[in-house]
Amino acid sequence: MIGVALELFSRRSPDEVSIDEIASAAGISRPLVYHYFPGKLSLYEAALQRASDDLAARFVEPHEGPLGARLLRVMHRFFDFVDEHGPGFSALMRGGPAVGSSATNALIDSVRQAAYVQILSHLGVTDPSARLELVVRSWISLAESTALIWLDGRRIPREELEPQLVNDFAALAAVSATYDEEIAALLRRIVEAEPADGPFAHLAGRLTALAA
Numbered sequence: 130m131i132g133v134a135l136e137l138f139s140r141r142s143p144d145e146v147s148i149d150e151i152a153s154a155a156g157i158s159r160p161l162v163y164h165y166f167p168g169k170l171s172l173y174e175a176a177l178q179r180a181s182d183d184l185a186a187r188f189v190e191p192h193e194g195p196l197g198a199r200l201l202r203v204m205h206r207f208f209d210f211v212d213e214h215g216p217g218f219s220a221l222m223r224g225g226p227a228v229g230s231s232a233t234n235a236l237i238d239s240v241r242q243a244a245y246v247q248i249l250s251h252l253g254v255t256d257p258s259a260r261l262e263l264v265v266r267s268w269i270s271l272a273e274s275t276a277l278i279w280l281d282g283r284r285i286p287r288e289e290l291e292p293q294l295v296n297d298f299a300a301l302a303a304v305s306a307t308y309d310e311e312i313a314a315l316l317r318r319i320v321e322a323e324p325a326d327g328p329f330a331h332l333a334g335r336l337t338a339l340a341a
Contacts, residue, residue, distance in 0.1 A: 130151070130155045130157065130162065130165065130172075131172070131175050131176055131179055132179070133151060133154045133155040134146075134151050134155075134172050134173070134175070134176045135176040135179055135180055135214075135217070136154075137150065137151060137154060138173065138176050138214075138216070138217040140216060140217075141216050142216050142219075143169070143173050143217070146169075147169075148162055148163075148168075148169055148172075151169075151172065174232050174233060174236075176217075177233060177236050178236060180214060180217065180218075181236040181237070181239060181240050183210065184207075184210050184240050185239065185240045185243035185244070187203065187206035187207055187209070187210055188203055188206075188207070188243055188244045188247040188248075189247060190202055190203050190247065190251065192250070192251060195319075195322050195323045195324060195327050195329075196251055196252075196319050196322070196323070196329075197295055197299075197319075197323055197327040197328040197329045197330075198327060198328070199251055200251075200294075200295045200298060200328075201291060201292060201295050201328055203247075204272070204290075204291040204292075204294050204295060205291055207272065207276070208276065208279075208287050208290070208291060211276045211279070211280065212287070215280050218276065218277075218280070219277060219280050222237075222273065222277055241266075241269055241270075241273075244269050245262075245265055245266060245269060248265050248268075248269070249265060252265075252315060252319075254315070258309065258311055258312070260305050260308065260309045260312060261305070261309070261311070261312055261315070263305070264298075264301045264302050264305050264312070267301060268294075268297060268298045268301055271294070271297055271301075272294050275290060275294060292328050292331070295328045295329075296328055296329070296331075296332040299316075299319075299328075299329050299332055300332070302315070302316050302319075303316060320333075
């Protein structure tokens with residue numbers, strides 16, 4: 130039942146999905162739905178729990194290879210999720226029957242925290258400075274807002290947005306590095322490990338050409 134509800138919520142705004150429709154799609158009666166869930170709100174929250182677990186898992190990436198390539202794979206999986214669950218993702222972030230509830234806010238925060246912990250682990254940092262925490266959390270918010278804007282018409286190809294977001298991480302870190310020597314050292318270590326055909330190297334080349 131939760132899987133069916135999640136599929137329906139993923140295709141349309143939760144406000145547009147009825148309990149009768151969920152029951153019909155699941156091949157069960159309306160009273161049976163209410164036997165397990167007191168209303169659509171609780172069913173929606175259960176579906177969001179499954180979706181949040183799925184989304185958080187997409188930030189898990191083996192600690193192998195240069196950071197740019199790792200982040201690019203993460204962004205590809207992230208946009209896969211957004212692509213598959215567009216209306217549901219948008220409803221969760223912009224408004225829906227459960228938005229504003231403590232349970233929904235906790236789910237959203239858990240996904241953001243999971244992403245934050247994963248990024249720090251890839252940076253090899255266990256005790257981030259306030260400025261580094263700002264960089265990572267700002268980038269996560271940027272990825273979220275970019276996905277929401279992309280869903281509204283999909284006017285920019287995913288194939289361009291995914292590497293752009295990876296480069297956005299490097300840009301945020303580079304700006305902060307001018308204020309923080311710890312971040313500067315971290316950024317130098319990241320860049321030194323990047324191959325010539327990596328996303329960070331491509332960014333450096335484009336910026337050099339722009340400044341010429």
